[in-house]
Amino acid sequence: MPPRLTRTQLFTGFFQAGIMGFGGVLPIIRRLMVDEKCWLTQMEFNELFSLCQSLPGANVVNLSFAFGAREAGITGAAAAALGLLCAPVCIVLGLAWLYGQYGALPTVRHALLGLAATAAGLALGSGLRIAVPILTLPRNVLLAVAVYGLAFGLHLSLPLIVLLALPVSLLLAWRAAP
Amino acid sequence: MSLNMLGQIAALFGKLSLLAVGGANSTVPEIARITVGEKHWLTASQFSQFYAIANAAPGPNVMIVTMLGAHVAGIAGGLVATAAMVLPAGIAAAIVACQFNKHREARWRHVAQASLLPITAGLVLAAACVLARQSDTGWLTAALTLLTALCTWRTRLHPLWLLGAGALAGILFL
Numbered sequence: 001m002p003p004r005l006t007r008t009q010l011f012t013g014f015f016q017a018g019i020m021g022f023g024g025v026l027p028i029i030r031r032l033m034v035d036e037k038c039w040l041t042q043m044e045f046n047e048l049f050s051l052c053q054s055l056p057g058a059n060v061v062n063l064s065f066a067f068g069a070r071e072a073g074i075t076g077a078a079a080a081a082l083g084l085l086c087a088p089v090c091i092v093l094g095l096a097w098l099y100g101q102y103g104a105l106p107t108v109r110h111a112l113l114g115l116a117a118t119a120a121g122l123a124l125g126s127g128l129r130i131a132v133p134i135l136t137l138p139r140n141v142l143l144a145v146a147v148y149g150l151a152f153g154l155h156l157s158l159p160l161i162v163l164l165a166l167p168v169s170l171l172l173a174w175r176a177a178p
Numbered sequence: 179m180s181l182n183m184l185g186q187i188a189a190l191f192g193k194l195s196l197l198a199v200g201g202a203n204s205t206v207p208e209i210a211r212i213t214v215g216e217k218h219w220l221t222a223s224q225f226s227q228f229y230a231i232a233n234a235a236p237g238p239n240v241m242i243v244t245m246l247g248a249h250v251a252g253i254a255g256g257l258v259a260t261a262a263m264v265l266p267a268g269i270a271a272a273i274v275a276c277q278f279n280k281h282r283e284a285r286w287r288h289v290a291q292a293s294l295l296p297i298t299a300g301l302v303l304a305a306a307c308v309l310a311r312q313s314d315t316g317w318l319t320a321a322l323t324l325l326t327a328l329c330t331w332r333t334r335l336h337p338l339w340l341l342g343a344g345a346l347a348g349i350l351f352l
Contacts, residue, residue: 023337054290057267058202065268066275088237096248114348117319119230124306125330131299140296147300158208173293
């Protein structure tokens, strides 16, 4: 184990990642933690990130909580998460205010319509990046299509979807695991 | 009134926090279903615009929640929504990460990940379709969505270039 980090180090490190993380914080935070500050090796980072991915919640935010807690306990988790979130939250609050003030201006409105269509494309593209590699297994195809249908077609609530799909998925994955 | 609203925001996103399977984007269909369809806090078109603004801003993609909270109940609403969405899952992650360090056990994590992946895939694709339905009003917006999806899927082009091009296309042609 490398020497433990202080709360100030955690806050400033994650602050940098948050404010530079345009279009996805993950690559930035990996470079910062592994290449620049050498807080973790690539393997330790992968392990921690895959742990955060197998838990609910925003992955990168979870990573800040988990890493902060390991390094400096509860206050470390708070320092890392606040560092990551405070600048983006302030910026988004500012943008929400600007939207309220100027969102109805014709030029802004047209730009936002184009922006929204593009962002839907971003969501579709990153969805395909997640979905396509795992759709080689029939059970994954079946589950993904079922969940998609329940959410988009039938408008079921998310708790219900998770309640229906998770036990089946867990059972199938458990039986397939080595 | 305002306190009641903050309570509603906290309850909604606090519940979704622990249901965000594989990341925040999985909750987008549910957030849209409740905030647009049930509570009528905003229109479908506004929802897709908020998602876009949150994506264009720096930071993790939970920022859609901040944007929604701020729209409904100002700065306090934005802060409450963010805290509610981030805290339950974050605390769970912190606890598990500290326990996990002590006894490394790979099997449950492997099973958990393998079982969450297809659910995540279904949910994020549903999220994309919800957003596309909300924002694609004609052939031009639909073309923008498809072109962006192709670029995101197949190339390593930075999302900010795509968003910038989309906004410009909106100003010029929409």
